[in-house]
Amino acid sequence: MPATAPAPLRPGDQVAIVCTARSASHEELAAAVAVLESWGLRVVLGESTNIRYHQFGGEDEVRRRDFQQQLDNPEIRAILSARGGYGTTRIIDQIDFSRFADTPKWVAGFSDITTLNCHLLRLGHQSIHGVMPLLFTQPGGEASLESLRRALFGEAVRYEVPAHPLNRLGTATGELVGGNLSLLQTLTGTASEVATAGRILFLEDIDEYLYAIDRMMVHLDRTGKLRDLAGLVVGHFTNPQDNTVPYGQTPNEIIQHYADKYRFPVAHGFPVGHEPQNMALICGRPARLTVDETGAQLEYI
CATH class of the missing domain: 3.50.30.60 (LD-carboxypeptidase A C-terminal domain-like)
Incomplete structure (x- = not known):
């Protein structure tokens, strides 16, 4: 069976930013929030943002709980991992994707988030390997950011x-x-x-x-x-x-x-x-x- 694709985003949709791996502060994410809002999206910063446990965005249970809440919340139409680093493999086996299967949503990130990309594909769902919020405004990354927007909103790319x-x-x-x-x-x-x-x-x-x-x-x-x-x-x-x-x-x-x-x-x-x-x-x-x-x-x- 081919992997299923979540519905494209539309202006007014709500998206969440979480840390499944390394930490990211609200200050570091402010520019990305502004970008997402300029796309017409409403942004939720998960509880795993703006906290730190060693290198991680909170202890394993905090990161797992935050990701699970965003997965299960029908109002959230996409989940963006704030950054990579290391840590997603520590929590992946404790995440329940059963409700996600009923109403798939976009999950996006790269690097350590390859874990989520692969796990979702194993379950039969498409996801996005793309630039993460902490890097949205990096010099020279304008085309990358635009490609992410096009992928999220269902626009054609080549x-x-x-x-x-x-x-x-x-x-x-x-x-x-x-x-x-x-x-x-x-x-x-x-x-x-x-x-x-x-x-x-x-x-x-x-x-x-x-x-x-x-x-x-x-x-x-x-x-x-x-x-x-x-x-x-x-x-x-x-x-x-x-x-x-x-x-x-x-x-x-x-x-x-x-x-x-x-x-x-x-x-x-x-x-x-x-x-x-x-x-x-x-x-x-x-x-x-x-x-x-x-x-x-x-x-x-």
Whole structure:
């Protein structure tokens, strides 16, 4: 069964901002609230905002309770994770999605929020991998923010990126799945793991050692996540780390080493991940990836 899509937002709808991972203050979120209000939305700041427990937006129970309340509240039409970091996997198994299934709503975020994107897709629901409120007004992120607005409001999008020397030409159709590489590895073998066969996988990450990127790609390959892909989209691998003895390959070269075992089309250099250009992708939405000599195009179908 294809993943179901929540209804598009409309002016006047109410949306919530919560912290499922790291903390964010009301002061830090003020600019994002103003942006959302300029879109005609009404904003609720959850109880997990403006508090801190070590790095987290409150203790696990606070973050779980806040997210659950927003899931169950029929007046809330979208839930935006304030920021990533770490912490969503600590609470995901204690969240009840049964009422959400009756009236799905948009859940949006990226990085650590890959946990929610994958868990929702496992349950048969679409969600948005996109820029989070703490980053709404970052310099150079205007196109990313607009792509999130278009995704939330159900407007058509089509992404085009220049040719990359590591690209493999071809056309693929399938539901989009993916996100942060380290989270995808972490979720393997859990209730949040998603199937990749017949789907278009997208990958991104930040601050990872080059050998660790290779290790995670080995893991994806050994667990069969690459074997039956329809296509692969490689996003930003921001600020990669290296050892005293250089690893000898870039993140893109490492990923392509494993992609070369198969025949699906591959698009490198896609604007998704931990940089200002982080275009919204709808996890679970059927899409078409076209990679040719001029570059790559991704559009929903």
